[in-house]
Amino acid sequence: MAVPKKKTSKSKRDQRRAHWRRQAALQAQKALSLGKSVLTGRSSFVYPQDEDEEEENE
Template sequence: MAVPKKKTSKSKRDQRKATWKRKAALQAQRALSLGKSVLTGRSTGFVYPQPEEEE
């Protein structure tokens, strides 16, 4: 016979949400750092096509 699940506590819910937000913030920080690195032209961990200059 089906039994209802126990209610999740507010602290457990908030803890899960905080973990999710922390992961998202870390990924956003990494993306911003990579973007800045690409713009300076000194990035070594990211390969992207360079426009060829004609002489």
């Protein structure tokens, strides 16, 4: 027979939401930093470029 689950406390709910928001904020910060480094040309990784862009640069 099904038994109802106990109610989650507000503090536990808020704790989970805060953790989720913190993770999202960190990912957004990393993405922004990566975008800035790509725009300034100081990125430390190799990424594919379109062939059209290579011809224009030459």
